[in-house]
Amino acid sequence: MIRLFIDQPLAPGTCLKLDEKQSHYLLHVMRLGPGDALLLFNGRDGEWRAVMQPAKKGAAGVEVAEQTKKQDVPPDLWLLFAPIKRGHGDLIAEKASELGASRLLPITTRRTVVGRVPVARYRSIATEAAEQCERLSVPEVEETQPLAKLLEKWDPKRVLLFCAEAGEAKPIVEVLQDLKPGPLAVLTGPEGGFVEDEFKLLRAKSYIRPVRLGPRVLRADTAAIAALTLVQALKGDWAA
Amino acid sequence: MIRLFIDQPLAPGTCLKLDEKQSHYLLHVMRLGPGDALLLFNGRDGEWRAVMQPAKKGAAGVEVAEQTKKQDVPPDLWLLFAPIKRGHGDLIAEKASELGASRLLPITTRRTVVGRVPVARYRSIATEAAEQCERLSVPEVEETQPLAKLLEKWDPKRVLLFCAEAGEAKPIVEVLQDLKPGPLAVLTGPEGGFVEDEFKLLRAKSYIRPVRLGPRVLRADTAAIAALTLVQALKGDWAA
Structure with missing residues (x-):
């Protein structure tokens, strides 16, 4: 129907x-x-x-x-992503909606030199995915903002899983298994990765957990989908 | 480089x-x-x-x-998928390669009325993804075959995780945690789902485990990516 x-x-x-x-x-x-x-x-x-x-x-x-x-209360799960290529952002909006993310936050980083991020299109894609996957809500899609600015006003009670393509990081399953229940967020970087300053900023925050997604180098969109899947399967609403 | x-x-x-x-x-x-x-x-x-x-x-x-x-031995992990829409098959070939699947088997089912499945294009996409994600191998991409025929010659030692969109199924994490080490395969159906006869066939095989991927209805491509992610993260090569 x-x-x-x-x-x-x-x-x-x-x-x-x-x-x-x-x-x-x-x-x-x-x-x-x-x-x-x-x-x-x-x-x-x-x-x-x-x-x-x-x-x-x-x-x-x-x-x-x-x-x-009846209305449910979806898991409180945000996704921060840095859209570069057009198709990748669209794919992330669709899959994050299917995987039950509650809020999508497009971010800019030092290596994201995009023109206008098509937030209205992301909203439309996320809504259509929600209609088809039988969600009872649609993820909010925020306006694009710089990562550093977003972190300035971050509530430290929300743990941020940072999908690190380099440097020290624990396997994501290990990190998830040790987490107490609470609001969560996932951060995937731009295709070109973060610059050194950004790494320093990310590693200095107590609420940020750098996580590793296996031995292969995942594209940003794959990393986002994989991390959301693991959060939902291990800590989210898949257990029912 | x-x-x-x-x-x-x-x-x-x-x-x-x-x-x-x-x-x-x-x-x-x-x-x-x-x-x-x-x-x-x-x-x-x-x-x-x-x-x-x-x-x-x-x-x-x-x-x-x-x-x-040095050469590694990649996990022995197959993906059986029923390509319908052009973009979905391409996406599955790319992501399965990134996620370390060793063999991709396009299948036809009662509800897959596709013309020619572009196996050569899947090979090229899977190879390019392997080059970029730093794999040391490229997944084999088989010629398309009917699901029923493939199951006739199936080695029952290879457990097949069947992403069931309906009917009785256990949460995938539960099934994975109970599995002994060994060769694995993931099966996702066509967009329209399987017909009743196919369900019966699938449920009659001892090596097939119907698994549930959370409370939302995932598209076939999302289901494939999510299931491969969970296999690799919980039973595959992500623990290192």
Whole structure:
């Protein structure tokens, strides 16, 4: 069944008007008509079955019927990544959403000389992945900010797993097994790696744990996917 | 430094002629000249530093100098996957190579109605990923075969982790922790999932362990990457 994220309150009997993009998708791509059912979620009220109403002036309308899933509280897991190549950032946004990250934070580093980071596109990709993978929420996608600035206001209670491609680091499984429950974040660097100053900064913070992801040199996107997988499988919501 | 896979014996003092594609890459893309160094590996003799010789009739020549890494024995880990969408198969070939899979086996299932599976392209993608991630071998990429036929001649000593999107399955971490050391394989289904007959076949085999990859519905490519990551991190070569 079609499953859409909608940023409106969901309650039984409520009638909702969908925006232009979703109306087009439902009416013209999927060709739904009055009486057809779909699923809606908004990140707060769980998942609901809704029924299509007659369209008005091109806008699709739905009536919310009954709840199909209760809202869960997703793991508090952030991903900090430095997008360089276009495809890599898109892939990271999609896979991080599927793997249940709660917040995506694109960062700039000394070696990220990108033009505009396409944050709006990341939001759209992450939302579509959430719709398809049956999440009950969509990860927040922040505006790009410099890594150093982000770390200045960091809450030290949130452990940051730093996927280090060089220097001293423990195997990620070992680090995860020793962690107490609590908010987590994963940091992967840009394709060219971090510069020496950044390494120093990262290694000086008590909340940062440098982790190693095996003997091969993983690309930044692979490292992000692998680290999120291990966090979820060993400390996140995969145990259920 | 440039790092290339070459299917020729590597020993000190040996002079090698590179093929047209690699010659073009070294001479015209990377613009190497006589005296420039690069790294070579062939999956058998470890990694070697080699030095460019003057080109002859457009073919690059190198002289093998000294060994830079001894050959390792990579984990015996196969990946069976059902490629449907073009990009997904490419992504799986790249990431499986980075994650150290030893053999890639594209399969057809009842719901894979693909035309020709681009096995040659998968080989080229897997080789390039191996060159970049500093592997000492390149995964074998087999010709496509029907899943049922492949299972007929399966060695039951090789446990097959079946990423089940439905039905009874244990969390993958639990299954991995209970496994004795030995050859392994991962199976991910096509985007549309398996049909009931296939499920029955898969569940009837003693060497197949249905595994669950968390509460969200992962795409086939994400499932392959996540399962390979967990195998390597918990049972493979990440512990070193």
